[in-house]
Amino acid sequence: DADVTQTPRNRITKTGKRIMLECSQTKGHDRMYWYRQDPGLGLRLIYYSFDVKDINKGEISDGYSVSRQAQAKFSLSLESAIPNQTALYFCATSQPGLGMDEQFFGPGTRLTVL
Amino acid sequence: GEDVEQSLFLSVREGDSSVINCTYTDSSSTYLYWYKQEPGAGLQLLTYIFSNMDMKQDQRLTVLLNKKDKHLSLRIADTQTGDSAIYFCAESSNNNDMRFGAGTRLTVKP
Numbered sequence: 001d002a003d004v005t006q007t008p009r010n011r012i013t014k015t016g017k018r019i020m021l022e023c024s025q026t027k028g029h030d031r032m033y034w035y036r037q038d039p040g041l042g043l044r045l046i047y048y049s050f051d052v053k054d055i056n057k058g059e060i061s062d063g064y065s066v067s068r069q070a071q072a073k074f075s076l077s078l079e080s081a082i083p084n085q086t087a088l089y090f091c092a093t094s095q096p097g098l099g100m101d102e103q104f105f106g107p108g109t110r111l112t113v114l
Numbered sequence: 115g116e117d118v119e120q121s122l123f124l125s126v127r128e129g130d131s132s133v134i135n136c137t138y139t140d141s142s143s144t145y146l147y148w149y150k151q152e153p154g155a156g157l158q159l160l161t162y163i164f165s166n167m168d169m170k171q172d173q174r175l176t177v178l179l180n181k182k183d184k185h186l187s188l189r190i191a192d193t194q195t196g197d198s199a200i201y202f203c204a205e206s207s208n209n210n211d212m213r214f215g216a217g218t219r220l221t222v223k224p
Contacts, residue, residue, distance in 0.1 A: 004156070035214075040122060042202060042216035043157075090156055100145040100164070101206055105156030 003027045004106040006091050012112045013081050021076045021109050023091030031094045032074035033103065034058075034066060036087040043090065049074055050096075081113040118215040120203050125221045132190040134218045136203030139184060143205040146179060148188045151200040151217065160201070161188075190220075198222045 004025045013019050023032065030051050035043040035058075045058030047066040055066060063085060065077045078085055088110050092103040120136040138146070144165050149157040163170045163177045163186075170177045176189040186205075190197055203215040 040216055042118075043214040045211075048211075092156075100147070100162050101212065102147075102159045102162070103157075103212060105158070107154070107156050 002107070004091060004093055004104055006089075006106040006109050008109060009107065010110045012114065014114050015080075015082055017081050019078045019081055019111070021089055021091075021111070023074045023076070023106055025072050025074075025091075025093045025104075025106075027093055027095070027104060028071070029093035029095040029104070030071065031096065031101075032068065033092040033094075034064075034074065034076045035090045035092065036060070036085075037090060037108070038087050046076065046089075078111075078113075081111075083113045086111060086113045118203055118205055118213050120201075120215040120218050122216060123219050123221070125223060126193050128193060128195055128222055128224050130193055132188075132193045132197065132220055132222075134188045134190075134201050134203075134220065136186040136188075136215055137184055138186065138203070138205045138213075140205060140207060140213070141184070142207040143184075145206050146177075146186050147202075147204040147206075147212075148175075148177065148186075149202040149204060149214075151202065153199075157202060193220075193222050195222045195224060 033048040034046040049068045091106040094103045118138045147162040148160045150160045151157045174191045178187045200217040202217045206212040
């Protein structure tokens with residue numbers, strides 16, 4: 001079974017709709033992240049959480065909100081979706097240590113906003 | 115903000131070496147990473163290098179770091195068709211906030 005799962009894998013929605021993307025992990029990691037990937041722009045950080053009570057805005061948090069329901073779950077919401085939020089969204093996890101911080105990525109959710 | 119830049123495309127023939135280059139601006143970077151993204155999948159860590167090293171070799175992969183010029187490269191020897199993917203350069207500093215480049219799409223032609 002995959003360590004980091006995302007649901008749904010694909011979603012098409014209309015402008016103005018509220019949508020939630022979910023992420024679950026079985027790695028026992030404290031840190032979780034949401035990124036979006038756009039062609040030619042790489043990954044940009046939306047929100048991150050270092051533990052259940054710690055939520056932080058990333059580079060591009062406007063138009064998004066998150067909820068860390070448990071150590072294993074981190075959901076991303078688009079309150080009122082707009083077409084320029086069409087992108088590939090990735091959840092990732094990591095565990096702080098004494099050195100480098102490897103992030104483990106989910107398979108991605110492809111979101112299309114019409 | 116701090117930037118990580120890399121060229122978007124690279125095409126090589128099977129059996130040749132591939133060199134993917136990356137530049138970054140954050141002088142406080144402590145770790146630099148190469149992630150690989152295969153079609154339809156998330157990113158997976160390929161290799162990393164600590165900022166006080168200038169080279170790291172792992173089988174077919176060689177990472178070179180020029181800290182003075184803030185330049186990182188990934189060399190893949192004897193490139194195979196299975197190496198076709200998008201390769202992301204990333205860097206982090208002590209606060210573990212990771213920044214990614216735009217990704218280089220490597221195409222390996224038979």
